[in-house]
Amino acid sequence: MLYVVGIGPGGEGYFTKKAEEILKNIDLIVCYKGYKKFVERFNKPIYTTGMKKEIDRVDYALKESKDKDVALVSSGDATIYGLASLAYELNEKKNYNIKIEVIPGITSASSCSAILGSPLNHDFVVLSLSDLLTPLDIILKRVKCALDGDFVITIYNPMSKSRKEPFLKAMEIVKEHAEKNNINYVVGIVKNASRENEEYKITTINELIDNLEKYVEFIDMNTTLIIGNSNTKVIDGKMVTPRGYLNKYKVE
Amino acid sequence: MLYVVGIGPGGEGYFTKKAEEILKNIDLIVCYKGYKKFVERFNKPIYTTGMKKEIDRVDYALKESKDKDVALVSSGDATIYGLASLAYELNEKKNYNIKIEVIPGITSASSCSAILGSPLNHDFVVLSLSDLLTPLDIILKRVKCALDGDFVITIYNPMSKSRKEPFLKAMEIVKEHAEKNNINYVVGIVKNASRENEEYKITTINELIDNLEKYVEFIDMNTTLIIGNSNTKVIDGKMVTPRGYLNKYKVE
DSSP, X not given: OEEEEEOBTSSGGGSBHHHHHHHHHOSEEEEEGGGHHHHGGGOOOEEXXXXXXXXXXXXXXXXXXXXXXXXXXXXXXXXXXXXXXHHHHHHHHTTOOOOEEEEOOOOHHHHHHHHHEETTSSOEEEEEOOOSSSOHHHHHHHHHHHHHTTOEEEEESOOBTTBOHHHHHHHHHHHHHHHHHTOOOEEEEEEXXXXXXXXXXXXXXXXXXXXXXXXXXXXXXXXXXXXXXXXXXXXXXXXXXXXXXXXXXXXX | OEEEEEOBTSSGGGSXXXXXHHHHHOSEEEEEGGGHHHHGGGOOOEEEEOTTOHHHHHHHHHHHTTTSOEEEEESBOXXXXXXXXXXXXXXXXXXXOOOEEEEOOOOHHHHHHHHHEETTSSOEEEEEOOOSSSOHHXXXXXXXXXXXTTOXXXXXXXXXXXXXXXXXXXXXXXXXXXXXHTOOOEEEEEESTTSTTOEEEEEEHHHHHHTHHHHHXXXXXXXXXXXXXXXXXXXXXXXXXXXXXXXXXXXX
16 A cells, blocks of 8 residues: 655654654655655665656656555645646556555645745745756746735745746746736745745845845755735744635724 | 644544644633634633624733733634735734734634535635625635636635625636536535534536525525546546656556
8 A cells, every 4th residue: 555645844843743643654665755754664675766756756656656655655635736646647547556655744835934934825836947847938937817816925936046038938928927016925935844944035026126136046956035015024033824714803 | 922723623633733732731722712612622611702802802812911921812824815914914903912823723724624625725715705805806806816816715714694695606607617618617615524424515616606596595604616627537436636747747
């Protein structure tokens, strides 16, 4: 049997009890090599592969699941930019007939929202800027649609060392929309969320654009951005998107 | 000090270790009366209020936080349609100067995605259809923008006994978009996710529209819908949105 397990940001405090119990009871853990450190404490055999070896990793996990209980581990939630879909797809394509169960985890949107304050407290979008598997024109169209809908926008995989274009183009679109509608969006940036060396900044789209080089230097693959909607504000240094209670009900 | 704690769907297995530890160590729990059953096991004093009494609840939690450690508990994630923003807002408005910390939880999008298969494995929107605090025209505009962006759409609070109009209008928009673009979207519906009496259905927008009465009967406030994007498919009875690996890499 294959368990596809989301472990949240990595630290023990963010594992669910269910993920914890499964990892204690399986025969083999399969994960990205960078996440081995998060699951070593279970004292199980661990098989890892690197970036761009996702198909090998999932295929190995499925093959081993024939006569073992295997956990394919993703950070965050395994169905949110994780490997759960690939597991279902390969299982079908290769006729493995393995039973698959997904265990949800704390995704980066949730952990970053808690760190920044409460920016996701109204309708929001979750969007990856990685153009490795998705054409850039689709990504940029989604940025436009999200702005048109006044959604809060959570951005995963904003940049890597060799991939800066999608981020720069996306920020250009946000800036244009902000200028046209005269909104200076609040922007929250979290690096290494709930991990060692966690850092966050709360700024605005104007400040970000005016100091673009500084922010491009700061942002990496372990960074998540949250761009507020037109009502998002800063309260006591925290980024807060009102749900609307104080518009509806009088508070004295 | 006030901890705003997301506990996931409610069952012990979905609490994070961090949420568990905080609830073991605080002096008072404040929550919606329907969720009392999920936190009684901590043997702490519990203050509850009902629906539409959110401001009273948060205000009480903040006042008690002056000389106690208080946990304001939300199901799911406290920053996603929970009470985290209201806590920050009231704290400022009433000059309480309480220290607030948010603990993330498994939101319904994650728990439902795991139950349905892996529908959130590409860019998605999280949208509430409750027009109690948000004007219906904004909600419906967001449905349109989400469809234009080909986002997977996760719908919270689809209907209550007295509030069916936003759902019916939203489905009308999805149907029109589906017809125009000749896409029969896969739709996943989860009721009482990860709770007693959990039920799920995987259908399509055409089937849903053709049997609207049956679905309106089924869907309630404890139901979450996930509408796939144009690539979402059904594999072995599960709803799966491909991330794109099998388009990019050849698998034999």
